[in-house]
Amino acid sequence: MNQTSLSSFIWSVADLLRGNFKQSDYGKVILPFTVLRRMDCVLAPTKQKVLAEVGKKQAAGVNPAPFLLRISKVGFYNICPMDLRAVLGDQDHVKQNLYAYLDGFSPEARDIFERFDFHTQVERLAKDGLLYLVAEKFANIDLHPDRVDNAQMGHVFEELIRKFAELSNETAGEHFTPREVIRLMVNLIFIEDDDVLTPGNAVVRTVYDPTAGTGGMLSVAAEHLLAHNPAARLTLSGQELNDESYAICKADMLIRGQPVENMVAGNTLSEDGHAQRKFDYMLSNPPFGVDWKKVEKQVRAEHEQKGFDGRFGPGLPRVSDGSMLFLLHLLSKMAPLVDGKGGSRFGIVLNGSPLFTGGAGSGESEIRRYLLENDLVEAIIGLPTDMFYNTGISTYVWIVSNKKPAERRGKLQLIDASSFWQKMRKSLGSKRKELGEAHIAEITRLFGEFIEAERNGKPISRIFRNQDFGYTTITVERPLRDEAGKVVLGQKGKQKGLPQPDSSLRDTENVPLGQDIRAYFEREVLPHAPDAWIDEAKSKVGYEIPFNRHFYVFEPPRPLEVIDAELKEVSARIMRMLGELAE
Missing domain, CATH: 1.20.1260 (Ferritin)
Known part of the structure; x- marks a missing residue:
């Protein structure tokens, strides 16, 4: 059947x-x-x-x-x-x-x-x-x-x-991830580890999903490794908030003969069910755009009291979207790399917000800064829209590792796979597209070979230095002037005799990391505002990853004479139709 x-x-x-x-x-x-x-x-x-x-x-x-x-x-x-x-x-x-x-x-x-x-x-x-x-x-x-x-x-x-979620107007996608997306993620986290995939090599590895749902990611990981190396053994672990999803996942783990104590019920963010544990591989598809107000007290307490000894040391994202908290949680579960051995790699599905939301100094920017300055992100893959059951928005797979091979160190690969899809015979909720086996193989190849590539004249894989995504936000001040146009000077303290800033004229500039800030200021600002200065105390380093910008290809507009000819033709057709109506 x-x-x-x-x-x-x-x-x-x-x-x-x-x-x-x-x-x-x-x-x-x-x-x-x-x-x-x-x-x-x-x-x-x-x-x-x-x-x-x-x-x-x-x-x-x-x-x-x-x-x-x-x-x-x-x-x-x-x-x-x-x-x-x-x-x-x-x-x-x-x-x-x-x-x-x-x-x-x-x-x-x-x-x-x-x-x-x-x-x-x-x-x-x-x-x-x-x-x-x-x-x-x-x-x-x-x-x-x-x-x-x-x-x-x-x-x-x-x-x-x-089907049940559709009948009750609930969000089906909170419970599971399309299998072809999971297969892609599993390919990407295993591909660089020859010892695990080599047939006959009796290795033991751990896989963890903090948003396990019905256990699909864990199951596909186990099936993938078994197909490549039957001698390898994976220990599966996870945590899930929804009771029904947890029950199904736990039943699957029992039938597979997995240690059932490795499946924990509860909210991963407020109560870590695997405290102090580390894992070799991890996979996660946390909810998109879901707030974390219910656990805000516990999360903020851990951030403020434990700092980097806890899970949320780098920073906290805005309360309206908790997906980056799961990213931080996974970072805390990475096994240390000692003498070239150990280490971890994980894949997480996120929407576009974690790429660029938040300016320098914000929680989101500080999290990106921590990831990039510690050289933890191997690649980000942009998926097609309409891939998930509950949303048609653009989604991205982040591959994060603390055991980068030598050629990847200090670098980040972006892969635009938005054109890699085939239409489904029948839509499932918001899911209208799927990755075919050839698409999965091509994305896996681009990642595995760590190459830049084009498709139909457009870039689909690009490689950058980590610092290419960093910048310093400088605050540009201009002097406050009195009614006579005279510069207002400070009267006491450290500001005595110094020009006072006019807050209405205050502006900011983002200077790419690696560029001399003074040279940038003299080149880009002073020619337009000779009386301006930089408030050094307000300078902040930020990071953002403008994914789509790096794959934009300018397409020149059609010649004006072609457009003009088309307009004349359309106008003439309209006039003929009006004439026919008047007869």
Whole structure:
């Protein structure tokens, strides 16, 4: 059964709920039942062995849990004699049987259904006489991993979440990232590490996502590495705020045999679920343009009290957009580079705001300054518009690393991939475009080869020095004059005898880093304002990355005679039409 058929089959359950449940509540029933059936199928091959073992160990007075985990070969088990189909054996006691089955799961698996608030939905279904019908639907669908692999199952969950989000006017894109974007990001963070990708090299690496959603980024990273090097092992970790998304992610991690304690529920910004931990690789797609007012108190306290010993030392962005806070959080999770070993690389999806918002001295500029002066940004890739489910705006993938290869040191690569797309057969929310495999391969090649390149006569990859994005903002003052036009001088203190500035004539100039400020001032300012001076105390260093400006290609306007001829032709056509109307 392919993904579309599977999604359609599960979606058909909504026909049973129509009339008794609001459309916005369908997901509260269908998502936990889908997870339940998936776990039911995963445990089926070892069910009888687990039941036999639990009886032996209980008779011997031994805790059976570790033995049952070894038998089930996944991170959970169920000691109830029933499975989902057996639950339906007694139609008069389906609810009681289902509760007994749920109680038979190991604690970490039970937590998943508690996050879904599944008991509330079971009670509601039972009250409306729908519990047997809904449970029967799911009991008859085969979700065994041999039939539906983890990648396909992830697609199913994402499709269902998207549909439910559309019905309830919620933001589907907060829960997951398009798979082709994830594949691109995974390619970029792994491509320079030959030891990880070399087949047979039994390396162990950690991957982390602080905005894990349903776990798509972590899953794709694991699948990518397994495909290239089956001997490598990835330990997956993450944190997620939304309970339903967390429940799905946790279920996926359990089925994959990942340490379930590595998946943490809660707000990453206010309560770091992985405090003191460092990771080899990281991926994140934080919410675009979402404010951080709810956690402002905790974030500001960490910034002010811990400084660079905390996560937010470089600065704080404006409260209206918290995406750069996740960027800082990831920086704090980078493993140190010692004698050429260790270090980290991460990819994060951001909108255009972090590139240029905020002047010199602002929180955003100080964060960019920290990144560039510490030589941490390898590349920024501009993606096409209409790539995400919840927004059509331009988005950018930042690749950040503290283990740059020698040829990249002191430099930043910009890749304009805005023209790398193919039209989708069917739009999904705001998503109308997608990256094809050839597009992903080309972007990966441009990054991997670290080259400048053009496409159809226009630049698509450019390389700059980090300092090319820096500038010093100088404050240019001009003297205050009295009614007679005489310069007003200070009367006391350090200002005594000095010209006083006229705030209405005050201006600023941005001088590129590397240029002599005095020479710039004499060349660009004094010829126009001979009485001006620089207030040195107000000078500030800033950084911005005007991405689009570096890929702009001037296209000269058409010749005036061509435009004039077209206008005359249009005018003549209008006159002929008016004449025909007058007849």
